[in-house]
Structure formats: C-alpha cells, structure tokens
Amino acid sequence: MSLVLENISKEYPGPGEIPTPALAGINLELENGRFTTVIGPSGCGKTTLLKIAAGLSRPTAGRVLLDGEEISAPTPKIGLVFQEFALFPWRNILKNIEFGLEIQGIKPPERRKQARELLRKTGLSGFENHFPRQLSEGMQQRVAIARTLATHPRVILMDEPFGALDSQTRNSMQEFLLKLFRDERPAILFVTHNIDEAVFLSQTVLGLSQRPGKIKADFSIELDYPKERTSTEFNRYRREILEFLDRERKSIADR
Ligand SMILES: Nc1ncnc2c1ncn2[C@@H]1O[C@H](COP(=O)(O)OP(=O)(O)OP(=O)(O)O)[C@@H](O)[C@H]1O
Ligand SMILES: [Mg+2]
Numbered sequence: 001m002s003l004v005l006e007n008i009s010k011e012y013p014g015p016g017e018i019p020t021p022a023l024a025g026i027n028l029e030l031e032n033g034r035f036t037t038v039i040g041p042s043g044c045g046k047t048t049l050l051k052i053a054a055g056l057s058r059p060t061a062g063r064v065l066l067d068g069e070e071i072s073a074p075t076p077k078i079g080l081v082f083q084e085f086a087l088f089p090w091r092n093i094l095k096n097i098e099f100g101l102e103i104q105g106i107k108p109p110e111r112r113k114q115a116r117e118l119l120r121k122t123g124l125s126g127f128e129n130h131f132p133r134q135l136s137e138g139m140q141q142r143v144a145i146a147r148t149l150a151t152h153p154r155v156i157l158m159d160e161p162f163g164a165l166d167s168q169t170r171n172s173m174q175e176f177l178l179k180l181f182r183d184e185r186p187a188i189l190f191v192t193h194n195i196d197e198a199v200f201l202s203q204t205v206l207g208l209s210q211r212p213g214k215i216k217a218d219f220s221i222e223l224d225y226p227k228e229r230t231s232t233e234f235n236r237y238r239r240e241i242l243e244f245l246d247r248e249r250k251s252i253a254d255r
Pocket of ligand 1: 013021042043045046047211
C-alpha cells in the first residue's frame with residue numbers, strides 16, 4: 001500500500017480575511033516498510049500535514065492518493081494517533097482497545113484476546129476494567145496507541161504520540177513501535193520534536209521549513225535496527241538535524 005501526497009498546499013482563513021499559509025508544495029510518498037519522520041519548528045504545519053494525509057482536512061491545492069485513489073475523508077485503512085482523539089470515556093480500557101476490531105465484526109472472544117495481548121505489550125495489564133479518567137495521561141496515550149494498532153493498519157500517522165510520556169516509558173514505547181514496524185511493515189509517518197526519537201525510529205527524517213512548511217531537508221538515516229543511541233554515527237545524525245533546526249529557528253527570529 002502506498003500513500004502519496006502530491007503538491008500539497010494549505011491556507012487557513014486568518015483574521016481580517018488574511019489567509020494563513022500553513023504548507024506549500026509538499027510532495028511525499030509513503031510505502032509499506034518505510035518509517036518516515038517529520039520534524040520542524042513549532043507552527044510550521046506538521047499537524048496540518050498529518051491531518052491532510054489522513055483525509056481529515058482538505059488541502060487548498062494538491063491531492064492525497066491511497067494506492068492511486070484520491071482520498072477526501074478518513075478511511076479505516078489509515079490508523080491515526082493524534083493527541084486530540086481522546087479515548088471513549090464511557091468504555092473501559094479493554095473496550096476502548098477493542099473498538100476498531102468490533103467495527104470490523106470480529107467476534108468478542110477473539111477481539112478480547114487480541115486486546116489483552118496489546119494491553120500486555122503496552123504495559124497496561126491489570127487496567128482492563130478501568131475507565132480512561134482513572135488513568136494517567138501517559139497511560140491514556142498508550143491505550144490510544146494500542147487502540148490504533150489493534151486493527152493492523154497498513155498506514156499509520158502519529159502526531160507526537162509519545163510527547164506526554166516520561167523518558168523510560170517513552171523508550172519502551174519506541175521499542176514496542178519498532179518491533180511492530182519490523183514485524184508488520186506498515187508505512188509510518190511520525191511527527192516529533194525529539195531528535196533522538198526521530199533518529200532512533202526512522203529511516204528518513206524530513207525537515208520542514210518555518211511556516212509555510214516546505215520540505216527543506218531530507219535526512220536518510222543509514223543505520224540498521226536496532227540502533228545504538230550512543231554510537232558515533234547516531235550522534236552525527238543527531239547533530240546534523242539539530243543544526244538544521246537551529247538554522248530554521250534563527251531564520252524565524254531574524255524575520
Ligand atoms: N484550524 C485552524 N485554523 C486556522 N489556522 C490554523 C488551524 N490549524 C492550524 N492553523 C495554523 O497553521 C499553522 C500550522 O499549524 P500546525 O498545527 O500544523 O503546526 P505544527 O507544526 O503542528 O506545530 P506544533 O509543532 O506546535 O504542533 C499555524 O500557523 C496555525 O496557526
Ligand atoms: Mg502539531
């Protein structure tokens with residue numbers, strides 16, 4: 001499966017009829033077995049890009065093609081982990097994770113089994129019968145991730161999914177996601193502000209410019225999984241990306 005973003009631009013209506021350009025001329029191709037991360041200054045259009053890729057927001061110009069077919073609305077083939085997609089407060093944790101499987105018509109014993117397995121993998125065993133409000137923010141985020149992964153989507157879009165987690169949990173979620181990525185080989189488009197996370201997870205890191213976001217840098221991370229965070233090469237990539245972000249930040253400050 002492939003998701004292609006073709007010449008995407010987006011303008012939001014702004015105050016006083018002056019439009020806010022958020023993205024300009026984005027071309028991107030996501031394929032199964034490719035892990036791509038987008039990094040860039042705050043407000044440069046990363047979330048906008050993911051929403052357009054998901055069919056949740058319409059671009060002002062350009063097209064989004066899933067296996068060659070234009071999409072203009074969300075599809076179950078694309079799994080989303082966005083911070084604003086809260087859990088269902090009236091469903092317990094197990095039932096939250098089962099949601100997508102239920103929609104697919106999978107019978108209760110089977111979907112329960114799969115949901116329990118995901119609970120275990122995300123370190124949430126024992127919380128099956130809790131409700132979202134009874135969990136910490138980081139735990140809720142893990143449930144949201146498990147809920148998305150339950151249906152094995154071939155394309156996964158993730159907007160800062162680990163942002164609310166402490167660094168230990170964050171590292172174990174990164175490892176969990178990589179294991180899933182390597183076992184199931186979906187196409188992943190991931191957004192983070194964390195350079196270490198970007199290098200650790202991805203094969204490609206795209207650097208967006210200040211707003212309106214354009215793809216200004218394309219880092220190909222040529223390290224084999226599992227990556228060694230303390231290696232010299234790992235740190236070389238970190239430094240290159242940091243320098244890119246610093247340049248972008250300064251060019252905003254100089255405007
Ligand atoms: N619904 C909206 N209506 C109007 N303007 C919007 C809307 N959503 C985003 N914008 C504007 O588009 C630009 C890009 O926003 P976006 O949320 O995509 O940035 P981002 O790169 O995800 O930022 P951050 O790193 O802070 O999450 C910003 O200038 C923002 O003000
Ligand atoms: Mg954002």
